[in-house]
Amino acid sequence: MKQCLVVDDSTVIRKVARRILEDMGFEVVEAADGQQALDACLNKMPEAVLLDWNMPVMDGMEFLQKLRTLEAGAAPVVVFCTTENDMSHIVQAMNAGANEYIMKPFDKEIMEAKFQEVGLI
Template sequence: MRTCLVVDDSSVVRKIARRFLEELDFQIIEAENGERALDACRRAMPAAVLLDWNMPVMDGHEFLLHLRRLPGGDLPKVVFCTTENGIDHISRALEAGADEYIMKPFDKDIIAAKFQEVGLIAASMPA
């Protein structure tokens, strides 16, 4: 089973994302900040990362820069999921190595569509 690392300082957002992603046949690992997420990636590199931008300790942008430098860190598909909707944030995320970008609040259909776009789920997968 493929794994998805859900990185968000909100336990509510992690719980909602977990429910949606488990329905899409992902095993979920959670982290409340970028530092914990890097530790999780060093233990076992996930197939996907659903990543918040604004978090304490280490934000999502800094995490992504570190992730992409790890051995195998180029492999996970990273989908930023944040309230930051400025073109500068989106550009910075994509330049740092994000594969997609979605806005909060999100629903299962939005996550399914973005995960399909980056090749994590098949087009025929029910959303």
């Protein structure tokens, strides 16, 4: 079973994402900030990361940059999931190593479509 790390400081977003991802056949691990996410990746590298941008302790961009420097950090498919919707943020995320970008709010159809595009399902 593929594992997806859901990184968001909102418990509601994590709960909604968990429900959708488990319905899609993923094992879900949660993190409330980038540092918790980095620790989770050092413990076990997931196949996918659903990543918020704006979080305390370590934001999504800093996490992504650190993830990509880890030995197996190039492997996970990273999908940013955020309210940051201007083109400069999207370009910045993709240049830092994100594979795809989802705008909040999202639903099951949007998430399934994006995960299909990047070859996760």
